[in-house]
Amino acid sequence: MAPVLAFMAVGAVTALAVVLIVVALVVYLVAVIVQLRKITAGLDEVIGHVGEIVQKSAPVNDVVTAINEQLDAGVDLLEGLLVKKAGMTDAVGLVDGLYAGAAAAGFRSFPESTTIKAPRIGEVYTRGTLTLARLGREAPIALGNPAGFPLRNVEGGSLAARLLYPEYRQSRPASLPRSPVIGTDAPVQYEQRDDIGAPRKRLPSRG
Amino acid sequence: MTLWWIGDAVLLGVVLPVVVYLLRSVLNAATSIVPSVQEIARVAAAGSQDLDAAALLLTTKDQVAQTVAGVANYGGSLDVILDDA
Numbered sequence: 001m002a003p004v005l006a007f008m009a010v011g012a013v014t015a016l017a018v019v020l021i022v023v024a025l026v027v028y029l030v031a032v033i034v035q036l037r038k039i040t041a042g043l044d045e046v047i048g049h050v051g052e053i054v055q056k057s058a059p060v061n062d063v064v065t066a067i068n069e070q071l072d073a074g075v076d077l078l079e080g081l082l083v084k085k086a087g088m089t090d091a092v093g094l095v096d097g098l099y100a101g102a103a104a105a106g107f108r109s110f111p112e113s114t115t116i117k118a119p120r121i122g123e124v125y126t127r128g129t130l131t132l133a134r135l136g137r138e139a140p141i142a143l144g145n146p147a148g149f150p151l152r153n154v155e156g157g158s159l160a161a162r163l164l165y166p167e168y169r170q171s172r173p174a175s176l177p178r179s180p181v182i183g184t185d186a187p188v189q190y191e192q193r194d195d196i197g198a199p200r201k202r203l204p205s206r207g
Numbered sequence: 208m209t210l211w212w213i214g215d216a217v218l219l220g221v222v223l224p225v226v227v228y229l230l231r232s233v234l235n236a237a238t239s240i241v242p243s244v245q246e247i248a249r250v251a252a253a254g255s256q257d258l259d260a261a262a263l264l265l266t267t268k269d270q271v272a273q274t275v276a277g278v279a280n281y282g283g284s285l286d287v288i289l290d291d292a
Contacts, residue, residue: 003208013219014218016219021226024226024227025230031234035241039241043248045251046244046248046251049254050251052255053251053254056255056259056261056262060264067264067268074278083292085285085289085290085292086292090292
């Protein structure tokens with residue numbers, strides 16, 4: 001009887017072990033399946049969005065290429081016109097005056113422009129341009145100013161502007177005469193002249 | 208009989224923990240992929256939304272063509288008006 005019980009016991013333990021393994025397999029594999037379904041759903045969404053990206057970006061290359069071709073044509077046109085009208089040397093100097101250091105890059109259509117020493121076109125600028133440069137308007141001409149870049153002095157700017165007014169204001173008076181009041185309610189009324197607005201008198205005819 | 212007991216012991220003490228460990232590792236790996244996929248989906252949606260303005264490039268292309276044509280006309284006039292260097 002004892003061997004039978006022993007066999008039953010060991011068999012029961014074996015069966016229990018198998019059941020535990022199967023249960024573990026079922027639980028974990030079901031959990032893995034759930035996670036894989038989530039991954040599949042997410043990847044489906046990704047594929048949809050990637051398809052949209054591909055569809056939206058498909059014409060970009062052609063459009064950008066066309067835009068670049070148009071801009072290249074415009075640049076070639078302007079560079080050619082500038083060189084034709086101003087000459088290579090002055091053209092390089094003008095561009096360098098507008099964009100400091102641009103002379104080193106030169107013109108794309110004129111490779112020889114990189115070897116030209118850019119003249120200081122600012123030396124022949126008009127008086128108005130020089131005035132703007134002194135006022136600190138960041139004119140390109142002022143880039144070569146030995147005193148430095150003429151940024152506007154925001155603290156002393158008002159004092160400089162006061163010098164433009166008559167000498168009476170330089171003494172900083174406590175009060176200035178008020179401006180006259182005009183209009184129908186003005187304290188001082190003047191008689192209206194009758195000849196204003198009347199028909200023009202005929203001039204005597206020349207004999 | 209003794210070998211059977213030893214087999215049961217191995218089954219419960221070795222095989223079952225190994226199976227559980229391996230299955231848990233697989234589950235952890237699968238679980239860790241889900242947030243990454245969701246983040247990729249969110250980024251792809253944002254990227255697709257950012258490209259909504261790409262259609263405006265066609266308008267930009269037309270505007271550039273018109274601008275360059277205007278510049279060309281202006282340059283032609285300047286070429287006539289101004290003397291060459």
